Amino acid sequence: MGRKLLLDKAHIEGIRYYDTYRANGGYAAAEKALKSMGAEAVVEEVKKSGLRGRGGAGFPTGLKWSFIAKPEGVPRYLVCNADESEPGTFKDRYLMEFIPHLLVEGLLISSFALGANRAYIYIRGEYAWIPDILEQAIAEAKNKGWLGKNILGTGYDLEIFVQRGAGAYICGEETALLESLEGKRGNPRIKPPFPAVKGLWGCPTVVNNVETIAAVVPIINIGGDEYIKFGIGKSTGTKLISACGNINKPGVYEIEMNISVEEFIYSDEYCGGIKGGKRLKACIPGGSSVPVLPANLLLKTAKGETRMMTYESLNDGGFATGSMLGSGGFIVMDEDQCIVRNTLTFARFYHHESCGQCSPCREGTGWMKKVLHNIEYGKGKMSDIDLLWDIQRKIEGNTICPLGDAAAWPVAAAIRHFRDEFEWHVKHPDEALTRNFGLAHYADPLPAPAPAAV
Amino acid sequence: MAEEKKLFKVKIDNISVEVEPGTTILNAARSIGGDVVPPAMCYYSKLQGSGGKCRTCLVKVTKGSEADPRPMPKLVASCRTTVMDGMEVANITSPEVQEARKGVVEFLLLNHPLDCPVCDQAGECDLQNLSYEHGAEATRYEFKRRTFDKIDIGDKIQLHMTRCILCYRCVFTADQLTEKREHGILGRGDASEISTYIHQSLDNNFIGNVIDVCPVGALTDKTFRFKNRVWFLKPMDAHRHCEDPKCCGKTVLWMRGDEVFRVTARKDKYGEVEDFICDTCRFDKKEKSDWIIEGPRKIDRHSVISQGHYVNTVKPKDPLVEVLDGRQPKLLFDIHSTSEVNRPEIDLSKIEGPAHSDDFNK
Numbered sequence: 007m008g009r010k011l012l013l014d015k016a017h018i019e020g021i022r023y024y025d026t027y028r029a030n031g032g033y034a035a036a037e038k039a040l041k042s043m044g045a046e047a048v049v050e051e052v053k054k055s056g057l058r059g060r061g062g063a064g065f066p067t068g069l070k071w072s073f074i075a076k077p078e079g080v081p082r083y084l085v086c087n088a089d090e091s092e093p094g095t096f097k098d099r100y101l102m103e104f105i106p107h108l109l110v111e112g113l114l115i116s117s118f119a120l121g122a123n124r125a126y127i128y129i130r131g132e133y134a135w136i137p138d139i140l141e142q143a144i145a146e147a148k149n150k151g152w153l154g155k156n157i158l159g160t161g162y163d164l165e166i167f168v169q170r171g172a173g174a175y176i177c178g179e180e181t182a183l184l185e186s187l188e189g190k191r192g193n194p195r196i197k198p199p200f201p202a203v204k205g206l207w208g209c210p211t212v213v214n215n216v217e218t219i220a221a222v223v224p225i226i227n228i229g230g231d232e233y234i235k236f237g238i239g240k241s242t243g244t245k246l247i248s249a250c251g252n253i254n255k256p257g258v259y260e261i262e263m264n265i266s267v268e269e270f271i272y273s274d275e276y277c278g279g280i281k282g283g284k285r286l287k288a289c290i291p292g293g294s295s296v297p298v299l300p301a302n303l304l305l306k307t308a309k310g311e312t313r314m315m316t317y318e319s320l321n322d323g324g325f326a327t328g329s330m331l332g333s334g335g336f337i338v339m340d341e342d343q344c345i346v347r348n349t350l351t352f353a354r355f356y357h358h359e360s361c362g363q364c365s366p367c368r369e370g371t372g373w374m375k376k377v378l379h380n381i382e383y384g385k386g387k388m389s390d391i392d393l394l395w396d397i398q399r400k401i402e403g404n405t406i407c408p409l410g411d412a413a414a415w416p417v418a419a420a421i422r423h424f425r426d427e428f429e430w431h432v433k434h435p436d437e438a439l440t441r442n443f444g445l446a447h448y449a450d451p452l453p454a455p456a457p458a459a460v
Numbered sequence: 461m462a463e464e465k466k467l468f469k470v471k472i473d474n475i476s477v478e479v480e481p482g483t484t485i486l487n488a489a490r491s492i493g494g495d496v497v498p499p500a501m502c503y504y505s506k507l508q509g510s511g512g513k514c515r516t517c518l519v520k521v522t523k524g525s526e527a528d529p530r531p532m533p534k535l536v537a538s539c540r541t542t543v544m545d546g547m548e549v550a551n552i553t554s555p556e557v558q559e560a561r562k563g564v565v566e567f568l569l570l571n572h573p574l575d576c577p578v579c580d581q582a583g584e585c586d587l588q589n590l591s592y593e594h595g596a597e598a599t600r601y602e603f604k605r606r607t608f609d610k611i612d613i614g615d616k617i618q619l620h621m622t623r624c625i626l627c628y629r630c631v632f633t634a635d636q637l638t639e640k641r642e643h644g645i646l647g648r649g650d651a652s653e654i655s656t657y658i659h660q661s662l663d664n665n666f667i668g669n670v671i672d673v674c675p676v677g678a679l680t681d682k683t684f685r686f687k688n689r690v691w692f693l694k695p696m697d698a699h700r701h702c703e704d705p706k707c708c709g710k711t712v713l714w715m716r717g718d719e720v721f722r723v724t725a726r727k728d729k730y731g732e733v734e735d736f737i738c739d740t741c742r743f744d745k746k747e748k749s750d751w752i753i754e755g756p757r758k759i760d761r762h763s764v765i766s767q768g769h770y771v772n773t774v775k776p777k778d779p780l781v782e783v784l785d786g787r788q789p790k791l792l793f794d795i796h797s798t799s800e801v802n803r804p805e806i807d808l809s810k811i812e813g814p815a816h817s818d819d820f821n822k
Contacts, residue, residue, distance in 0.1 A: 174648070191645065196512035196540045362626060362645070362652035364513050369567040372650045376603045393600055400563030403534045404515050 008262040008275070009236060011224040011244045012217070016104045022139065024146035027107040033152060035226035039115045040160050043226070048119035052222060054230030056242035061087060061178075061215030062293065062333040064317045067222075073202040074120055075210040083211040084122040085187065086113060086219055088129040088136075089171050089178040092293040093355060094335030097246035098216035100258040102129075102136050105220075106143035110166065112219035114152060115226055117164050120212055125166045127216075128183050131173040140168050175359035179407045180213040182361065193363045194407035215333075217246055237263035241316035245331070247276075251289075251338035254278035263316045267291070268305045270315055271338060284340040287445050288424075291320055292332020294352050295412030297419030298345070299329050300448035308452065325419065341445035345427050346438075349420040350378040356413035367410040370401040374417055381428060384435030391428050395421055424448070468545040471523075472496050473553045485538035485549055486517055490730065496551050497730075499561075499590050501568070501675050502627035503539035505732055510632050511539035514625065515564045516590060520557050523548035535560055558594075565595040571606040571650065572676070573622045580618075581677030583690040583764045586731055587625060608653055614663075616682050616743050617671060621653050624678035630654060630670035637736060638664035654678065665704060668739040672725050683743055684722035690714065691765045693721055695757035700741065700750055707738035712757050713748075720746045729760055 020026040027033070039048050053068030074082060086109070090098040102109060113125045129137055144166050147153050155163045169187055171177045177186045181195035184206050205211025221243060225233045236243045241263040250256045253271065255278040261270065270276045271286065280286055286301040305313060308327035313319050320331045339348065357371040374397050380386045394417055402414035421428060427443040467478040470488050473496045479488045487505070489497045498519055503511030511517075517539045521532040526546030535557060538549070551557055569591055576582045608621035631644055631654065646655045670679050693714040702709035714722045723742050725733035745751065759766040780789050803820055811819050 196537070357649060360649035362647070362649045363628075364515050365564055365567045365625065366515055368626065368650045368652070369570040373567075373570060373601065373603075396563075400560065400567070404518060404560050404564065406512060406537075 008260070008265065009244070010260045010262075011228075011233075011236065012101065012108065012220055012246065013105075013258075013260045016100075021105050022103075022107075022143075024107060024143070024150060027105070028150075031227075032107055033111055035223045036111050036114045036152065037158065039226050040118055040158050040162060045119050045121060048115060048222075048226065051230040052119070052225055055225045055233040056230075056240060057218065057221055057225060057233070058241070058317060059215060060217035060221065060245065060333070062092070062295075062330075064331065067214065067218055070202070070214075071116075071120060071212060073200070074212055075203045076121070077210070081124065081209050082120055082122045083206045083209060084113065084117045084120055084125040085180075085183065085206060085211055085213045086125065086127040086216055087178060087180065087183060087213050088127050088133070088216045089183060090133075090216070090333075091130055091175040091178050091359075092295065092333050092335055093352070094250055094290065094337040095248055095293045095333045096250075097248045097258050097334055099133060099136065100248075101216055101220055101246065102133075102140060106140050107147065108220045108223055109140070109216055110143050110147050110152070112222045113166055114147075114157070114164060115222050116212075116214065116219050118162055119222075122212075123163050123165070125164065126187060126206075127166065127168045128171060128177070128187055129168060130171045130177075134170075137168045137170055144168070174361075175355075176361045176407070176409060179409065182407065183213060184211065193361050194409075196406055238314065238316055239318060241318060241331075245315070245334055247315070247334045247336050249277050249336040249338070251336075252281045252284065252340035252343070253338045254281050261315055263314070265315050266305075267313045267315055267320075270336075277336075277338065280338065280340050282340075284342065285445055285449055286338065287341045287343055287448055288339045288345065290329075290335070290337040290339075290416075291315075292330045293335030294337070294355065295408075295415055296330040296332040297325055297328075297415050298348075298423065299419070300423045302449055302452050303327055303423070304329075306452065310452070325415070326422070329419070342442055344382075344442045345420050345424040346378065346382050346431050349417055350375070350382050352416045353378050353413070356409065360409060360413070364406045364410070366401045367405045367413065370397050370410070371413045373397055374401075374413070378417075381431050382438075384431070384439055386428075386432045386435070388429070388432055390432070391421060391425065468543050468547070470543045470546075471548040473549070473551050479543060481542075481545075483543055485519060485521075485536070485541050485543055485547075486511075488543050489538065489549075489551065498538050498551050499586075499594065500539050500730070501586055501590065501625060502629060504629050504632070504673055505730075506736070507629060507632040507636060507673070510627075510629055512537045514568065514627055516561055516568075516594075518557060518560050518564070520550045520554045521547060522550050522554075561594050562596060565591050566599070568625050569595065569599060570601050571622075572625065573605060575623070579620075579623065579677040580680040580685060580690075581623075581674075584731075585677060586675035606650060611655060614682075616668060616739065618680045618682040618685055619654070620678050620680070621655075622678075623676050624654055625676055626652055626654070627675055629673040629675065630679055633670050633673050634667060637666040637669055665738045665740065666706065666736060668742040669725070669733070669736045671742075672727070672733050672736075675731065681722055681724075681742075683746075684714075688714075688716065688721050691767060692716065693765075695759060695765065697726065697754040697757050698751040699754065700745065700752060702738060702741055704738040704740065706736075707741060708735040709737070709741060710735060711737055711741055711751075713751060713753065715748070718748050720748055720751075722746075726757070 015021055015030050049071050057067045058064040059067055088098055117125045153164055174192050176182045177192040179194045182192040186192035201211045234242045244260050244262050246260050248258050259276050272279050288298050288300050289304045290298045307313050307322040317331045320329050322328045353375040357375040360367045360371045362368045377390050377394050398414040398417045401410045430443050431438040468481055469478055472489050475492050477492050498517040500517045501514035518535040519538045520535055523529050525544030611619055613619050645652050647653055671681050693716055696713045696715055698713045699710045711723050712726050713720050725737045727733055
């Protein structure tokens, strides 16, 4: 059994409620942080722990916290990004549904560390029932003196508010989230200035993912030095992975970042292997926007090393032969899945969710969708594949926010690794409508590199 | 002793310039002028918060600053990126930038109807100029172009949503020049559209400026609609004393002969107005007598408007009067009364087929 830090008590009945949570060691970290540590010590501890943002980018949280501007007389804000809309990702939902007090406690410690007196939880509108759970938890905590004025007699005040989004993927981008929170149209802002300097209502703001904030609690409990012993290298601690697709046991798993991808997919403790005894074709290891990898590159890196479930190992080889851990939306595809269709689904999603602010994303995502639609439905041309490549190349990196990149990467990776499947769709349009390309050679061992020409 | 301001040294396409801290790369390039100025479709120096959206002004920062010489990882929007001391920027010297810009132009034209032959903006359209300079010769888009339901936004301004490139300039104009905001964006992604919410008509005295800021033909002057092509008109600088304190009263009259076809604000060489004008000046003062005319407007020689050589033209004179020392010419004799050859009573149009000598012998 892998060690757990976040979900170790999730199985206890009634952990959703304050009394049970408190009886099981809850709010001990908050007490420790507020009473005996002080704000700077908390930031130091988080820095020491090597905690990296769990929302997708993997930016060191302690570093992010230390960037926040601290001008006199200007309030600071902490915003919790619970707008979990990435296809394939549903880890925060689990956390908020089952142990909401972990998030509340994490928000309390983080806000205290940042000197914020107001914290917001921006939650996606589709999680319609979760705001009630959170608000109940906040009310309970407030009742017991963990929120409100003069918490634990330290003179520190904190209020937490829950705000529902209206169901736009783009509002998960931090500046769009802030715009939406201010009551405006959720368009990403142009950076700089970064939220750490000018965020919510022009004040310094830190935006963190739900899991990141929750992870602060065990860090304070066990200390940064102890936390760093979980995981490998710079991927410290545990990570929630929401596994889905063609596996026997889909669900949210907390993994210590020291297991291999193979173990995660095939061991009974986690995904339990591919459903129906089929073979693995491809996998998207970090939510819809990260590059898809064929089975042979997923289990072993191009250098022949075992691929681990860590930020570094999944990124090994860059985008040419690697992918990203991203937000932990682990999508597994078996031999019967069609990559073209899958790519079309994602392209349709990004086209629908583009905010329309900057030209490459607004026009390019729709174009990619239409070209992919043609290929999938037997109307494609060979030149369309090159066209797709060219479109994605012109979107990537040229947009205001990362949605453009997120739309471009899946298409790029699909063409890079599965070009023969695209070509098969073009060459056999009628056959492509009735059957899939199948596993082909995607699970074969990687060919040995050719000897360098002298 | 006067306080000495520290200036930042910036190199754009290997041309050095010194600018004040806080200047954007685009404005630094404009202070150099010429070919190194990146094109801008959405940035408008007179509108706060504009820019960063169209991505045509992307440039490559090859050296971040003197203190941190690392290049920036992505191309940046020059209109919203401020310069640092020692920054080095590549615009026309970077093939990567040229390639990206070509891509952006293609994206902008993807859903544009290309109805230039019937568009009033043709000839003074930023998108036409941009695609002429940076675009590809043909589109690779094989799908139906996006269309919108028509919205009537009043009798002064014509909205053609299909031509819009969503630069947001008009949204900022409506936001910043008029007191109440009824003008904005509806929808998302490539279905976004400029609209006045619940089809409200706009009754502010400055809303006409959205016509001038629009880089394409999405917002045009309805009072000028289909009246003339801009390159057949003669732009004249003019002014009048406007009662509106916010209005500068300095305009350009677009004339043919003595007739004023339309009134616009004065635009500089980057297509931005020098000062905003009110709707009374724009729509209601279309008599030559309303204005004090200063002289012909200087138009960039690359513009199609100056190709007609209407600059410095004068009303055509009758040369005969001059030749005759001021005497009016008079009819000396009527040829019909002296010649037998000419038969005015025979109407050529009444003859069927080609005329024959027999026809005159009747």
